[in-house]
């Protein structure tokens with residue numbers, strides 16, 4: 241089965257070098273975590289941290305491969321329909337739990353009714369390592385067990401309006417990983433979807449974590465810069481973003 245995603249449906253890029261950062265090993269392995277300060281790490285607000293270049297190129301390729309599989313099914317990636325009739329320009333596929341505005345279910349009832357793919361253990365480990373790196377605390381990931389991820393694919397025109405991630409019944413941090421084209425990421429405050437906010441660039445391999453007082457901050461993606469990604473990630477165009485969350489749901 242193929243996916244309708246330009247740039248997202250022809251893997252097979254050569255393996256490359258360029259491995260550097262704090263993510264440690266492959267995405268499916270646990271390895272020594274780097275907890276010391278690293279150049280470029282920046283705390284935008286209490287609990288909101290940007291770690292540029294956290295994923296190696298090899299790890300990005302592994303994630304692209306995994307996301308491509310999930311995009312094919314059991315519930316294929318789709319443009320989410322909004323309750324008032326709008327359609328999101330971003331395409332999304334979920335694992336663990338399926339998100340549709342504005343609830344989580346195990347089955348993708350607005351797609352094909354299939355139960356979504358399991359949230360894999362290696363992704364839990366990756367989420368834990370992400371918290372260690374972002375918060376520079378070797379125990380920051382100890383109690384973190386994400387059970388869902390929203391995987392968004394942006395073509396050159398796609399945007400995501402300012403919103404809060406608030407369907408989760410948990411205040412555990414959100415871990416965001418970006419691959420492919422660079423975007424402008426707008427990170428605001430928990431009170432209003434308008435200013436004050438900060439615009440940063442999220443590039444391929446970047447980690448962004450928002451937890452603590454920033455967990456329910458409004459955020460969005462006003463712009464993607466086509467052609468800025470490295471095809472060696474396996475993504476020949478567009479931007480992929482993975483946000484891991486803890487739903488706090490049972491069942």
Ligand SMILES: O=C(O)CCC(=O)C(=O)O
Pocket residue numbers: 390392400405416418425442459460461481483
């Ligand atoms: O694409 C991004 O960087 C953000 C994604 C996001 O805000 C979301 O999935 O709720």
